[in-house]
Amino acid sequence: MHIPENYLSPSTCGVFGVAMVAVWTHAVRRVRETVPAEKMPLLGIAAAFSFLAMMFNIPLPGGTTGHAVCGTLVAILFGPWSAVLSVSIALAIQAVFFGDGGVLALGANCFNMAFVLPLVGFGVYRFIRGRVAGERGELLGAAIGSYVGINCAALVAAIEFGIQPLLFTDAAGNALFCPYPLWVSIPAMMVGHLTIWGMAEVAFTVGILAFVRKAAPTFCLERQDDGPEGAAALRPVFVLVGALVVASPLGLLAVGDAWGEWGVEDVSALVGYTPAGMGEAWEWQALLPDYSLGALPDWIGYVLSAVIGVALLVIIFRLLAGLSRKAIDFG
Amino acid sequence: MRESLPSWLASSEGYRPGSDRDGFLTRSLLSMTGLLSRLRLDAGRPTRLSPSAPLKLVMGLVCILLTSLSTNFSFVLVMLAIVLVRACLLPSESLRRVASIPAGAAALTFVLMLPATLLGQSHSAALMGTKVLVSASLAMTVAVTTPAGELTGSLRAFRVPSMIVLTFDLAMRAIYDLGRVAVEMLLALRLRSVGRNDDKAGSLGGVGGMLLLRANDSAQTTFDAMRCRGFDGEYAMPPGRTWRAVNVAWLVALTLLVALFVYLQGLM
Numbered sequence: 001m002h003i004p005e006n007y008l009s010p011s012t013c014g015v016f017g018v019a020m021v022a023v024w025t026h027a028v029r030r031v032r033e034t035v036p037a038e039k040m041p042l043l044g045i046a047a048a049f050s051f052l053a054m055m056f057n058i059p060l061p062g063g064t065t066g067h068a069v070c071g072t073l074v075a076i077l078f079g080p081w082s083a084v085l086s087v088s089i090a091l092a093i094q095a096v097f098f099g100d101g102g103v104l105a106l107g108a109n110c111f112n113m114a115f116v117l118p119l120v121g122f123g124v125y126r127f128i129r130g131r132v133a134g135e136r137g138e139l140l141g142a143a144i145g146s147y148v149g150i151n152c153a154a155l156v157a158a159i160e161f162g163i164q165p166l167l168f169t170d171a172a173g174n175a176l177f178c179p180y181p182l183w184v185s186i187p188a189m190m191v192g193h194l195t196i197w198g199m200a201e202v203a204f205t206v207g208i209l210a211f212v213r214k215a216a217p218t219f220c221l222e223r224q225d226d227g228p229e230g231a232a233a234l235r236p237v238f239v240l241v242g243a244l245v246v247a248s249p250l251g252l253l254a255v256g257d258a259w260g261e262w263g264v265e266d267v268s269a270l271v272g273y274t275p276a277g278m279g280e281a282w283e284w285q286a287l288l289p290d291y292s293l294g295a296l297p298d299w300i301g302y303v304l305s306a307v308i309g310v311a312l313l314v315i316i317f318r319l320l321a322g323l324s325r326k327a328i329d330f331g
Numbered sequence: 332m333r334e335s336l337p338s339w340l341a342s343s344e345g346y347r348p349g350s351d352r353d354g355f356l357t358r359s360l361l362s363m364t365g366l367l368s369r370l371r372l373d374a375g376r377p378t379r380l381s382p383s384a385p386l387k388l389v390m391g392l393v394c395i396l397l398t399s400l401s402t403n404f405s406f407v408l409v410m411l412a413i414v415l416v417r418a419c420l421l422p423s424e425s426l427r428r429v430a431s432i433p434a435g436a437a438a439l440t441f442v443l444m445l446p447a448t449l450l451g452q453s454h455s456a457a458l459m460g461t462k463v464l465v466s467a468s469l470a471m472t473v474a475v476t477t478p479a480g481e482l483t484g485s486l487r488a489f490r491v492p493s494m495i496v497l498t499f500d501l502a503m504r505a506i507y508d509l510g511r512v513a514v515e516m517l518l519a520l521r522l523r524s525v526g527r528n529d530d531k532a533g534s535l536g537g538v539g540g541m542l543l544l545r546a547n548d549s550a551q552t553t554f555d556a557m558r559c560r561g562f563d564g565e566y567a568m569p570p571g572r573t574w575r576a577v578n579v580a581w582l583v584a585l586t587l588l589v590a591l592f593v594y595l596q597g598l599m
Contacts, residue, residue, distance in 0.1 A: 287457055293405045294404065295405060296595075307415070308411060308415060311412070315426065315430060
């Protein structure tokens with residue numbers, strides 16, 4: 001679902017960028033109001049779950065691949081606005097360091113996966129949670145919420161892809177950017193997300209949520225018992241992150257690109273011409289493009305990328321915790 | 332007899348100090364001397380898995396050297412991963428210090444290399460920026476995780492002359508206090524500069540002179556105290572188990588890193 005560089009027109013990227021600046025500003029304000037400073041580092045771990053989930057590529061017959069996002073999971077654990085910030089930072093790291101998703105398209109990618117997905121997912125979760133009580137209600141809400149959330153995000157991404165050839169064409173009628181119109185992009189994106197990748201999102205969200213509620217109940221916004229014992233109680237979460245890092249090369253089993261994430265040559269081969277906006281446009285050179293490390297085996301590059309990504313997220317949120325105001329209880 | 336207030340006392344006074352520019356004092360000098368007071372190098376908390384201070388110093392230097400010499404970006408990224416994981420495990424205050432200086436240095440490098448990026452050589456900019464980030468982070472990590480005393484002790488382990496170790500030791504001990512004294516004096520100067528004071532710069536000489544006298548006093552008293560406790564100018568290495576199992580493990584890890592460096596350089 002990561003929209004690469006130059007698949008969207010600069011004006012589309014600009015519109016989503018501006019929209020996301022407003023969303024991020026509101027999210028920062030809400031997070032400062034609702035998340036205590038001592039809980040901020042945990043947001044980094046939650047963002048790490050999202051980052052790692054996006055590394056597990058799952059193949060679909062026909063050669064395309066997709067992944068889970070876990071945005072609804074972060075929203076359930078730490079609130080929807082925390083999820084907006086966490087997934088946004090995870091997406092920014094993926095774009096800048098690993099070339100997964102375009103730097104210019106970051107606003108659009110964040111709109112889909114860091115705004116639409118967690119807010120819709122959390123809304124559905126809250127609706128079901130209010131009607132079905134107990135642990136069953138929570139897990140059912142998480143399952144349906146995450147499924148609806150990822151499909152809404154995929155639909156929005158498909159619309160963004162699909163409006164490009166309708167809005168931006170050259171004199172010969174050839175598309176300047178993404179060449180597939182709505183009636184191609186929507187079915188292509190939705191088939192995978194309504195089936196396998198939607199199920200993968202449900203499996204990741206429900207699996208991690210059930211594990212966290214049992215093994216580390218303090219890993220959420222509501223429980224406040226921190227301190228030395230609190231840190232020890234979070235150990236199972238760190239072990240789970242470590243296990244996901246080690247298992248990340250499983251994402252390499254899926255060969256092929258996700259729909260709409262091909263290179264320029266592949267697009268030219270598929271449609272018979274190179275869209276002018278994609279051919280000679282600016283492209284960011286990531287440090288570890290496609291999570292690979294040059295001469296070293298792919299699995300080493302994958303594990304190293306996972307380590308760098310998770311460590312960066314933890315450091316960023318620990319530094320943000322230092323910047324946020326400490327809540328003082330005068331009561 | 333009824334006395335009334337003299338007219339000059341009864342009249343209301345609307346004192347408004349003339350506008351005065353003290354940006355030089357408040358921003359530049361205070362922040363510079365504030366930096367001095369933050370140079371205290373004892374935030375390290377050695378655990379039983381930490382290498383000894385001399386070994387840590389050697390490892391830091393070797394890692395910085397390898398990172399600088401590496402022409403293979405893969406090795407620099409492996410070092411980046413190691414540095415980031417180490418930074419994750421630091422206490423919050425140390426993390427802030429380790430993160431801020433290298434991030435600033437890397438950002439400056441990136442800005443300096445911006446013309447290369449615009450000319451299509453963004454790989455060079457990324458390589459240089461990452462190298463600076465890794466090297467500066469390594470140096471900062473060694474500095475914040477090693478108490479000042481152990482750092483001087485490790486210098487002696489490498490047969491550095493005692494006179495140099497003494498100078499380094501005294502400077503390390505005094506620098507934090509001098510920074511604090513400088514901040515206090517500059518604050519006092521600022522508080523006493525009520526209204527418009529055109530002679531602020533003139534007082535700076537006084538502040539500098541006071542600092543010099545304090546530094547001299549501080550070094551002399553510390554040295555005298557050391558003499559009273561039996562210091563004879565020689566830094567003797569305390570007898571102890573220098574070859575702990577942990578140190579051997581760290582040496583093996585360092586050897587593996589050097590082997591990886593050689594292997595990756597061979598691939599270029």
